[in-house]
Amino acid sequence: MEFLRPSTWDEALAAKAEYPSAVPIAGGTDVMVELNFDRHRPEALIDLNRVPELHTWEIDDDVVRLGASVPYTRIIDHLTDRLPGLSLAAHTVGSPQIRNRGSVGGNLGAASPAGDAHPALLASGGRVEVASVRGTRMIPIDDFYLGVKRNALEEDELILAVHIPSATAPQQFSKIGTRNAMVIAVCSFGIGLHPETGTVRTGIGSAAPTPRRATDAEEFIAAELADAGLWASRGELAASTAQRFGELVAQAASPIDDVRGSAAYRRHALSVMARRTLTWTWNEYRTAGRAAA
Amino acid sequence: MTAEILGRGRARVEGPAKVTGAAKYAADLHPSGLAYGYLVLATVGRGTVTAVDAEAALASPGVLAVYSPFNPLKLYGGIVHSDQSFLGQNWLPLQDAEVRHHGQIVGLVVADTFEQARRGAALVRVVYDARPPVADFAAALPNAVSPGPINGEPDVLDLLAPGVPSIEAALAAAPVRAGGTYTQPPKNPVPLEPHATVAVWDQAGLTLHLGTQAAMPSALTVAAALGQDPARVRVLSEHVGGGFGGKLYTWAHPLLTAAAAQALGRPVKTVITHEQMFSVTGNRTPVHQTVELGASADGALQAVKHEAVSGLSTSGLIFEQAAHTTSRYLYKAPNIHVAQKVAMLDAPPSTWMRAPGEEPGSFALESAMDELAAKLNLDPVELRLRNYSTVVPGRGVPWSSKHLDECYRLGAARFGWNRRAQRPGSVREGDWLIGYGMASAAYPGNQFPYTMAKVRLRADGGAEVSSATADLGTGMRTVLSSVVAERLGLPGERVAAVLGDSVLPMNYGAFASAGTASTATAARAAASAAVAQLVQVAVQNAASPFHGLDPKDVVYAEGRLTGPGGLDAAFGELLTRIDVSGVEAQDGSAPPPDARNFAVHSFGAHFCEVRVHAWTSEVRLRRFTSVIDAGRIVNERTARSQIAGGLVFGIGQALFEGSVMEPASGRTANANLAEYLIPVNADVPVFDIQFLSHPDTNFNEFGARGIGELGTVGSAAAIANALFNATGRRVRDLPVTVDKLFG
């Protein structure tokens, strides 16, 4: 097995071009487990830890450009204001040790339906900046997840960063696990309010072959909020609306029974999480409005 | 000065070594010339190995040898059915081509480095003639068979009142009945220290470093399997990073490692992985139980029927004896029926995992008692007090000491049990449903025969106590040091405890919660013998100021000898003066009390508060109160840790743990610590642990019974009962996961 240690981004891209089947390592919290279990025996590993750009972030006016390898701990410590949904999701990942190493780039690379960053990214919206020796492209997060543990990367591409809009309104993330910490989600849910576009975005985790949005639920709530003029009035949300939103989120999932939980439970829990997180974010939005006024 | 050394919270003596990394475990050792072993495990659940292609492995860098059924290491089969054997299974590895379970050892690769050995193992190609395994416990239940007598009693035991024809008749006559079917999956002890072994041969024979609960039995077993004189095999096990029964028996890997080291003329180390641990080193068998209780309207039990079927590996040897260890004696009832069967499975070998029998049995019985209390609309504590047994049913003998009633009452008071709502699902705080539950705990007071200890008084003024037991985090070192320090009147720091070595005075090891009762009483006796020996030396040695005195006139107290005419010397001074490096003596534990006169158990009562999310059914434990009646507590600090650890085990049983065996292949699907869930800190609530103090001098002079397993007994039932109280939902299939509570 080759072990490649590029020290610049260009070297990394060259290595990936030369060894398309090589497995990149960021924090290694997924890769090393796979190697330990002997699930993979890649011909080469590309250690990305010496590539500086991957470990930094930049803040434009309204977008955070988050380097692929920035660990969850730093997101929690430095980016909670701008990326509240992702930060909440980061809090629930593994343990302190895992959060010190694990990264959003790695979560995207692994593209597990249970990865905790995905519902938050779907809910905030964003684009994944990927590159190869052939050039750079931006993949909208909605187009990134293709199948179980499959993403939209070409075999010579690497993830450089994720561009995530700074939150303009409340976001939430909710996860149910099989114990209180150090667990893969039974199911999870992310939500973000986007008053500037009059939309609410969602992300469902661990209840379908890929992370996915609940588009019917999003359209329903957008229409409800618009029809009643609630974005402007910051009026109260009817309980029945939140209830219906929850049901539509549950319908958007296609869960299975597995050792972590039954499909029926997942649907039920998703409807609960969706209803509750919608209510929380909306109430927070209303309070923030009053405070500002 | 030292009277209070016992009982008070003394920190464990090896604590600093453990937290600084100075403590050396077997896997930490690197003798020079070391080679590394890596196991090759079967990938089918049953069948025969027809060929092993080792060519690629042997050609791989660093590989020294590939052992397999076709290139075996000789092991002597006589050990398999011997009384002396602590072999954990009923066959020896590589001696035949049979595959008895998935993950069975079918090869050992030895190489210069660990990585080379692992690589070599991956290159070994094993060809099987596979047959379908019997690996579906539920499907095997109808074929369950009698296991033979249990604890000297029939496997189907009826204790019926005169004139009552059967337990069914007694149940039919009872106005109120409750119970159900209770099930739980197989479990694994999963200690964090991996099972590791390092074998070093020299002229004196074999030194085997092995994390084990039982150094001396391991040495005898290894010697017999290797065809060695027992005097030529020494097992060292200075530190053991958790065992829980998983390191009680001698498994196959130390035998192969020792044989390989001998064959290759080099030390060999084999550390098994967490994944391998699930099939190589013993588990708790799955259990299926039915309990039916019949009571009169006032809650007096009329009939207790408890039938259990446990899995039993075709590789042996152990199965959970759920009914005989619980319903057999816990409550006074005129009619008791307990029965045990075993369903044979092509599963990895099993072991005595913490509270074997009592763990599943107490979950079933104490859940059923809660169900009965609900039917009677009676407080569960009151129900237990109404059925309190003071003599063993069917035998009429009393307990050596039993204060379980005090545990109930004190526990209820400490916990605030009177705030419990009798009606389930009726207490809510915001989105959370609140529930209270309780259960009883009882575990036999065991004491091994022939346990020996040695105490040496040294010229430097220090003392040393030794015995071939183990400290797997239990606090045994600290207990031995404290017990001897108290007897000798010395500060604890001056008494070193040495254990974990098979050549030390005779000891079966650390299991069955018998450590303190057995080894501490032996140590205390040895300390007294050492003092007598000191006095003898003092009066006999010509250079001694006590020379020529009658031993009766020489008094030992607080580290000093005194005699007539103001004679006075600290023992260290005396020994230095007469130029003797030390005096020592051995003595043994007193024989356990005659079972015809007393039954011996440790007791406890658990009370627990849970929160269940009203919408998602997520469970949070809020607090636990456990009141423990275990005789005299030698060191409250380490004792508390033992109970807390037992409770954490119970939390695992109730909410998380279970090995998932695939019926078709016999493979354990979740053989790793990511998917085999054990409680993490965030799952563990505040524990309020209170010890009663009623020294059990009918049991031993010292008055101490065991505590290592007690915390595990009943704690899962307390949780399940609290979940019922919170939600009105009775889950009888463990672990209680969110979807069972919800669905």
Ligand SMILES: Cc1cc2nc3c(=O)[nH]c(=O)nc-3n(C[C@H](O)[C@H](O)[C@H](O)COP(=O)(O)OP(=O)(O)OC[C@H]3O[C@@H](n4cnc5c(N)ncnc54)[C@H](O)[C@@H]3O)c2cc1C
């Ligand atoms: C004990 C434990 C607990 C865990 N708990 C959680 C949890 O609660 N929630 C959760 O979501 N995950 C969890 N994980 C999984 C893991 O920590 C996360 O998926 C994490 O985000 C992976 O990040 P990493 O930097 O370690 O990725 P790595 O392991 O380095 O890589 C993961 C994948 O991404 C690829 N990759 C990495 N960087 C790039 C790049 N720049 N371009 C292209 N591909 C790339 C790798 O090749 C690999 O396929 C846990 C893992 C462990 C070991």
